[in-house]
Amino acid sequence: MQGADLCLLSSDFVRFLVYTNILFLISPVFADMVTLGKPIHSHPLEDENAAPVVSVSEDSKTLDAFLRLIYPVESPAFTTLGEVQDVLEATLKYQGNSVIMKPVTDALHSFLPTHALSIFAIACRFDLESEARIAAIAAGLDPRRPTTNFGYVAEMDHISAGAYFRLRWYFWRGPTHDADRRDVYWRRFSFINRNPADCVLPRKLETYNTTKTANADAATTVDVLTTWLGFGLFKRRPADLILRSSDGVAFSAHGFSLSISSPVLARQIEELSASLTESLPVVDVPEPSPLLYLLLCSCYGIPLQLVKGGNGQAVSLSQLSKLVHVARKYGMTRTVDQARMLFRCSLKDEPLRAYFIAVSLGWHSEAQTAARLAVTESSISYVYTPSMEDVSAKAYYNLLQYDVDVQCAADAVVQRYSAKRTLNSGWYPQDSGRTLPELRTFIVHRSTDKLFHTIAQREFGYMKDGKGGDVYMPNLLAESRNMEVELQAAINQVELAFN
Structure with a gap:
């Protein structure tokens, strides 16, 4: 290219001849790279008058699209969202001005109908609050938005658990009947960096x-x-x-x-x-x-x-x-x-908060214990803790999936105990032929014993159908103790993912 005074070398060793007067005008970072001592070299076999070479970390496809946004040539054609993301990253890295940011964000918007959740994650990753808001609204209004997998997409690996929580909160809370109050609330709401007035x-x-x-x-x-x-x-x-x-x-x-x-x-x-x-x-x-x-x-x-x-x-x-x-x-x-x-x-005092702190510190055994305490004590679906801001959204997704797995394991135990009596016939008066006073000597009733609702409900069902005779408290307490042991064993076998 005649008159070019600089050569950019991509990571896959493709050379791009450029005019520095245009490049420096659009990107101050490139100007600093040259003036402040970015390594500049020439091939030993080349003409000594050849343009100096500056190596960059972008591949040739990304660099080509980025330069096309700068120079008066044919605009790049983006075929995938990944290509847009790569060029957006380069634009922000080199501090490209609004002249090139506008077409990049326009390219992002073109994928909103099919990739709103991914665009939300990309916007959060690069601290683009307005783009994150646009993507969240588009995803919320999309009737085809996936409800499985907790709305998680691969691009969310690079955003905070806090941002992912606020997206889920936005979907869950939804519009209110008071339009004015709704507008004020969401106008103050921030997806990337939390606004304390968001009421989470x-x-x-x-x-x-x-x-x-x-x-x-x-x-x-x-x-x-x-x-x-x-x-x-x-x-x-x-x-x-x-x-x-x-x-x-x-x-x-x-x-x-x-x-x-x-x-x-x-x-x-x-x-x-x-x-x-x-x-x-x-x-x-x-x-x-x-x-x-x-x-x-x-x-x-x-x-x-x-x-x-x-x-x-x-x-x-x-x-x-x-x-x-x-x-x-x-x-x-x-x-x-x-x-x-x-x-x-x-861990027992604030298990949800402790879980995210343990993940941030790489303490897996403590994270597993905290997660188990968190999901068994109360619902975690829309509960926020500030320590979410310090870990990846994947940690929150793993916890949500663990919550589902624990519930499935517990449900299997509950269903077995709700379906039929689990003690042998000698424990039940109507089956054993013994008197109640004799059977009461089999079990010492303690005031601290737990009685599970599942078992009591099953026995009342038997009574209603005329199948079970009297409700015998020692039976219920014995089964409850067994059920508690099995529940704990089933929950302990559920593994928490750390990938």
């Missing part, structure tokens, strides 16, 4: 969670430095270095204690040289003071406790999750193990 949490619970988190954070930010010094760790052995947080709080510490807890900090301390203006060497870390304080407590063996109570330093679930991520960064395996043990104690 009951107001009391929203206030409680906000207050609880704020109190937990306040407990560690009021004066963490004073609290740290108040432990008396430096009375016998003075501090020999300063660990300074991102918000400028300087924690006194012992280099030896930090080194044996963290190999990463040990290397930083070894490379450290004392400052001329400070009496102690300073290690700067990017963590804020509340988090650094908890990390130091763990290094020095100061016990951590969850916010709900107990001795030690109070930690919320969200802080515990952040602590684990930071401890892994610094190679502090003992801190991770301590946090994991503490986390296990919280």
Whole structure:
């Protein structure tokens, strides 16, 4: 191409000659790539006057379509949604202006009649709220929208569980009879980043969670430095270095204690040289003071406790999750193990929230336990927790599928007990010929025993049909105990997916 002054090399080694004056006008990123030192090279056998070459990560098909949107040539023809997604990703990566964003979004809209859910996921992935809203409305109005598989499509692997929840919430809540209120509600509703006014949490619970988190954070930010010094760790052995947080709080510490807890900090301390203006060497870390304080407590063996109570330093679930991520960064395996043990104690308190946190931390056994507690205690279909924002939508889909599988396993047990009596005939007065007082000696009736509705309903049905005689409480309690054991065994056999 005559006059071209730059060559773009695609990932599959196809070269595109371009004019930089046009390219730089449309994409400031390309301008920076050249002016700020993006590797530029020429083939050794080529003419030394040939255009310099810049390698890019896009393949030739994507790069061709992207460049066609920039230059006055024939527009690209998109045949699949995947092609549009690739060009959209390149457009956002290179900060293409509205001149090329408009035809890309128009191409997205052309697939709305058949791929609304996929377009919603693509829009969420690339933080395009208006496009996500358009796709959600199109999917909601489509009578052919699939109701199976929880409306999940492969593109949702790349969005948050929170965004996926809000899409399901939108479908579930639907229009109200008050059009004005409906318009106000949905106008404030956000699919990608949650608006706290969306009512997905009951107001009391929203206030409680906000207050609880704020109190937990306040407990560690009021004066963490004073609290740290108040432990008396430096009375016998003075501090020999300063660990300074991102918000400028300087924690006194012992280099030896930090080194044996963290190999990463040990290397930083070894490379450290004392400052001329400070009496102690300073290690700067990017963590804020509340988090650094908890990390130091763990290094020095100061016990951590969850916010709900107990001795030690109070930690919320969200802080515990952040602590684990930071401890892994610094190679502090003992801190991770301590946090994991503490986390296990919280599973029964907030199982749904704990499930998503466990998934985000890669703790599969804890996630399985939390999921089992969550689905057996109450319905999870339209229940929100803030920890959804930190994991993929696939984690939420897996939980919904697990809920269905658990229900199927439980239903199989329930159906068996509702169909017929499961104890042998000697347990039933009308079949055994024994008197009720004699049979009562077989079972000790405890006031704490459970009586399952399924079994009681079956017996009342027998009585109504004249088949079962008197309702004999010890029988019902014995069957209920057996049924509870079988239910638990059936539920425990259901596996939670982590793919």
